[in-house]
Amino acid sequence: MFAILLLHSRFSLIYSPFPKNGILIVTYSIIETGSKQYRVSAGDRLEIERLAVEAGQAVTFDRVLLVNNEGKLAVGSPTVANASVVADVVEHIRGEKKIAFKMKRRKGYRKTIGHRQELTVVKIKEIKT
Numbered sequence: 057m058f059a060i061l062l063l064h065s066r067f068s069l070i071y072s073p074f075p076k077n078g079i080l081i082v083t084y085s086i087i088e089t090g091s092k093q094y095r096v097s098a099g100d101r102l103e104i105e106r107l108a109v110e111a112g113q114a115v116t117f118d119r120v121l122l123v124n125n126e127g128k129l130a131v132g133s134p135t136v137a138n139a140s141v142v143a144d145v146v147e148h149i150r151g152e153k154k155i156a157f158k159m160k161r162r163k164g165y166r167k168t169i170g171h172r173q174e175l176t177v178v179k180i181k182e183i184k185t
Contacts, residue, residue, distance in 0.1 A: 085183050086122040087141050093121065096141060096180045106174035109145050115178065117141040123185050130185070139185050143178040151175050 084097040090105025109115050120139040123130045130136050151173035158167040 082124075083126055083183060084124050085120050085136075085139070085141055087117045088119045088121055089117055096183075098180055098182055100180045101146065102143075102178050102180070103149070103151070103175045104178060105176070106148065107145065107176045107178075109176070111145050111147050113145050114181070115143050115145055117143065123183065125183075125185055136185070139183075141183050142181045144181055146177040146179050149175050149177060 082097055084095055086093055086095050088094075089107075092105070094102055094104070096102065107115060118135070118140050120136045120141060121132050121134065123136050123139050130139070132139070154171045154173075156169045156171070158169075159165060
């Protein structure tokens with residue numbers, strides 16, 4: 057018996073004491089929320105668009121586009137039937153400030169507008185298929 061360490065696409069180490077044929081297979085899914093797609097697996101923390109859910113509550117994402125369950129790939133058209141991702145809402149935060157600066161040369165016109173996106177931090181608990 058041997059252990060294998062691989063570098064995950066998010067640059068965190070994954071440890072598995074029982075790899076399959078020397079290759080580590082991770083269960084993951086692709087979900088859609090806030091018109092964006094995210095690749096998630098159990099234990100991941102995500103910053104997504106603000107959800108109308110209190111901190112500490114569970115949220116279920118039903119819009120699952122793809123599920124890879126230990127090598128068995130299920131692709132939806134557009135979503136995978138009977139698949140969902142359960143997550144806990146950790147906190148609500150605001151993103152970093154983005155600056156929009158407008159200027160017209162030689163006219164004395166300068167306008168600065170800032171924007172901070174409202175975000176929700178969620179931690180993925182499990183992927184149900």
